Amino acid sequence: MGNLYQLLQSRFDAERPFTYDAKHQLIASYGDLDDASAQYANLFLSLGLVAGDRVAVQIEKSTENLFLYFGCLRAGVVFLPLNTAYQKDEIAYFLNDAEPKICIVEPDKLATYQQLTETLVFTLDRHGEGTAPDNRSTMSKQHSIATTDPEDTAVIVYTSGTTGAPKGAMITHGNLIDNGSVLQTAWEFQRSDTMLHSLPIFHVHGLFLGINLPVLSGCPIILLEKFDADLVLKLLPTATVFMGVPTYYTRLLEADINQMHCQSIRLFTSGSAPLLSQTFNLFSERTKHTIVERYGMTETGMNTSNPLHGPAKAGTVGPPLPGTQCQILDDHGDPAATDETGQLLVRGKNVFKGYWRKPAKTQEDFTDTGFFKTGDLASIDEDGYITIVGRSKDLIITGGLNVYPKEIELKIDKLPGVIESAVIGTPDKDFGEAVTAIIIAEPTANLSEQMIIEQLKGSIANFKVPKAVHFLEQLPRNTMGKVQKNVLRETFMKELS
Ligand code: AMP
Numbered sequence: 001m002g003n004l005y006q007l008l009q010s011r012f013d014a015e016r017p018f019t020y021d022a023k024h025q026l027i028a029s030y031g032d033l034d035d036a037s038a039q040y041a042n043l044f045l046s047l048g049l050v051a052g053d054r055v056a057v058q059i060e061k062s063t064e065n066l067f068l069y070f071g072c073l074r075a076g077v078v079f080l081p082l083n084t085a086y087q088k089d090e091i092a093y094f095l096n097d098a099e100p101k102i103c104i105v106e107p108d109k110l111a112t113y114q115q116l117t118e119t120l121v122f123t124l125d126r127h128g129e130g131t132a133p134d135n136r137s138t139m140s141k142q143h144s145i146a147t148t149d150p151e152d153t154a155v156i157v158y159t160s161g162t163t164g165a166p167k168g169a170m171i172t173h174g175n176l177i178d179n180g181s182v183l184q185t186a187w188e189f190q191r192s193d194t195m196l197h198s199l200p201i202f203h204v205h206g207l208f209l210g211i212n213l214p215v216l217s218g219c220p221i222i223l224l225e226k227f228d229a230d231l232v233l234k235l236l237p238t239a240t241v242f243m244g245v246p247t248y249y250t251r252l253l254e255a256d257i258n259q260m261h262c263q264s265i266r267l268f269t270s271g272s273a274p275l276l277s278q279t280f281n282l283f284s285e286r287t288k289h290t291i292v293e294r295y296g297m298t299e300t301g302m303n304t305s306n307p308l309h310g311p312a313k314a315g316t317v318g319p320p321l322p323g324t325q326c327q328i329l330d331d332h333g334d335p336a337a338t339d340e341t342g343q344l345l346v347r348g349k350n351v352f353k354g355y356w357r358k359p360a361k362t363q364e365d366f367t368d369t370g371f372f373k374t375g376d377l378a379s380i381d382e383d384g385y386i387t388i389v390g391r392s393k394d395l396i397i398t399g400g401l402n403v404y405p406k407e408i409e410l411k412i413d414k415l416p417g418v419i420e421s422a423v424i425g426t427p428d429k430d431f432g433e434a435v436t437a438i439i440i441a442e443p444t445a446n447l448s449e450q451m452i453i454e455q456l457k458g459s460i461a462n463f464k465v466p467k468a469v470h471f472l473e474q475l476p477r478n479t480m481g482k483v484q485k486n487v488l489r490e491t492f493m494k495e496l497s
Helices: 004-011 029-046 064-076 087-098 107-116 131-136 172-188 205-211 212-217 229-238 247-255 277-287 359-365 406-415 449-456 486-497
Strands: 017-020 024-028 053-058 078-081 102-105 120-123 153-158 168-172 196-198 221-223 241-244 267-270 289-299 301-306 323-327 342-347 373-382 385-391 396-398 402-403 418-428 433-439 467-474
Touching: 004 064, 004 131, 004 172, 004 212, 017 029, 024 029, 024 064, 029 064, 029 131, 053 064, 053 087, 064 078, 064 131, 064 153, 078 102, 078 385, 087 107, 120 131, 120 205, 153 172, 168 172, 172 205, 172 301, 196 229, 205 212, 205 241, 205 289, 205 301, 229 247, 241 247, 247 267, 247 277, 247 486, 277 289, 277 406, 323 373, 342 433, 385 406, 396 418, 402 406, 406 418, 406 449, 433 486, 449 467
Parallel strands: 017 221, 053 078, 053 102, 078 153, 102 120, 196 221, 196 241, 241 267, 267 289, 433 467
Antiparallel strands: 017 024, 153 168, 289 301, 323 342, 342 373, 373 385, 396 402, 418 433
């Protein structure tokens, strides 16, 4: 089966609920999804779009947004979701790079798009209203799903691009079918599940896990506009699966999540950023639930997951998923020893086919044997569980010696009065880079730079001990909960100069 939508359609039952809103009112059935996605596919065909043409969307989360996504899949055109936070200059870059045939945008962005592009622009707001749904509702509900090859691009997702210009990752129907099926089995998704969905859907986590997995099982989704800890606590008893980034779990703990909230839940998953062992342990103490941490990225979908029933190891992302091969290479390009940190490479049907219109970059990021260089540093333990140590670009080289920020962060996080930390390299005339720590302390803790440095000395080699320690109220994070080390580097570099 080449077209993802064809597989999904074979799994759902038209009579069954597809989405509910935050008040648990039915928004759409699977039959509605099938009709509306057919209408979108027909709209694209009527506008002359052909297989492979891009449909750029910069819209808030709604059921109508999902109709649009599935309409693209079944028409064989490429869905191109853009983060709703992007502003004019960024939008100009994406329009120029992706050359979409149609754009569908929030009404308040219409004027910006019309200034930037000659292509047709429709609107769609967070309530599911606009010229896009108006036009699709005039279309026929009969549509035969486009025949696509597993190698055909289904979705282009731009990587967040903390270094260099964002790159469009071409994710194929085959990637999504394979990764979806593997995860459905690994996490035992059933028609009897209900997904409580609070992630954004312009990102692979919220779209390919949060939406594709329940649809593959034909089960309902409670679609929240965004994450809100109190609302999630209220709705957890009506759901069986919840997926989050680590900050969602810290917020739920702050909101006093307990066993009562979680009685109907069978699966909590976390990813997109490292889940601290403290969060994992505290969550399990309070709720008696184990958070299943998994690891993936835009370019690869999911690569590893802690087992659903087997032992989950805090701080690790579990072993590779079936069909995905992971390799960890040392500085000489040889396989790293057990527990040794090295570059993580992955290969499998889950791995994307390349970067949009960047063949040289694609070639650079794949080895001759078809492994993709993730840019993550990782180690593998004797049981085959992988630990992500951080991005290789965050590696600090001080006086010619490698320092892995995560090792220092874990030490700092254990110090009394510390909530969390981030360790970065800042330019230093003697050492090239200096280890610099940024700490979020408990409000009542009276910590100083000197105290932190003194406590670390003796527990780690001197060259790893931070040369400077700064205190902040919170760490800068993007919408997926990732700490933005580039922002910290910029901030503290400026302070030095
Ligand atoms: P993105 O392409 O935005 O999904 O980001 C992918 C990156 O997020 C990966 O390359 C990792 O650096 C990071 N990441 C994803 N999941 C995890 C995890 N469970 N633990 C640590 N880092 C993660």
